[in-house]
Amino acid sequence: MIRLLFGLLVVMFLTGCNNPSEKKHFQKSYSLDIVDSVRVDYLGNFYLSDYSSERDEYLAKGHGDREFLFLDAEGNIVDSVRLKKDGPDAIAGVQVAGFVDGHLSILEGVKGLLVLGDEGKLDKRHEISGNYYYLNGYKGRPFFKLQEELAYYRPERGDLPGEGLGEIMKSVYEKPILEVLNPRTGDFRSTMAFPSTSKFKDGEYHGWPFPTVIKQGDVWLLYFAREYQFYIYREKEGDLKLQQTVKMKVPDAISAEGVPFDKADQFEKSIGLSGVEG
Incomplete structure (x- = not known):
């Protein structure tokens, strides 16, 4: 939780740095207040990991990083992807997962940089060279x-x-x-x-x-x-x-x-x- 809150403060600082016209109003102190909560109907544990402004959706991980949930602002599960364990689209392990240009993408320890489509189908792969x-x-x-x-x-x-x-x-x-x-x-x-x-x-x-x-x-x-x-x-x-x-x-x-x-x-x-x- 400490790392999550620290990350939010860093993002707030970064947003301020990228608005030169507002620098004269820049504040050096921040606070985080809980103003609302959202209930997600999901059987099991999950945690939020990313947000896509292109999709206006949140990404959550569940079932040991094998399932990814796409949530809207009201907490509704609008879609989900379960990573395949077998076949050409199989993914052995996830080093990092998140949105890139609105697409679920993964840094995988064997296949490299992956972009997934519907139902976890592998749409694009950038192979990392060498061992x-x-x-x-x-x-x-x-x-x-x-x-x-x-x-x-x-x-x-x-x-x-x-x-x-x-x-x-x-x-x-x-x-x-x-x-x-x-x-x-x-x-x-x-x-x-x-x-x-x-x-x-x-x-x-x-x-x-x-x-x-x-x-x-x-x-x-x-x-x-x-x-x-x-x-x-x-x-x-x-x-x-x-x-x-x-x-x-x-x-x-x-x-x-x-x-x-x-x-x-x-x-x-x-x-x-x-x-x-x-």
Whole structure:
């Protein structure tokens, strides 16, 4: 829940930044008030994950990420898609799912970037070149348009560094957040360098960062779990450059302290016992 509310505040900030004519009225403080609620008739647990302005519909996940619900503003289920487990349209695992241009799209660990149509039919596939794998799931959109290319969360390539969890995360903290694919040639490259102002760059282990990327126009925002700040990137010649780090004052915030990389297991155990939420 903390990450959801933090994400909403980031979106509000981003919206303000993209309205230059309203900058003189820009407020530095925000609040979220519950003004209404919607009941959804669904047997089982689900959670909201995205919204499409093109469809004016919300996307919700249910049944262990195998079913996706399309909800209107009144909470009515206007459509649903259950991912196929067999056949040519089978999807093995979902790294990220969300709307791209109003279509349900998925970053899949084997098939790459997928766009689904009615009843979960695979309408379009952008294959990610080379051998790659993902260490964990992500939040946000499965991919973004970056001029004529497609940007998505960077997978790992090659052998894992070292043997322990600490060595693996140390490598993750040193690499860019996104990978960019040229859909015509299959060439790929990295962009959005890991921000040097993040606590994940202080030389200690802080767990999996759970990066979340939000894009609006040519402004890209990045934030991590267990941090009360976010990072503004701008497009420059097809690359994403860090422009600003925005720190947020959160009263009585609880943040886990980092540990040496060789004490990674100790950190994970303390997080589980303390209940500090990412």
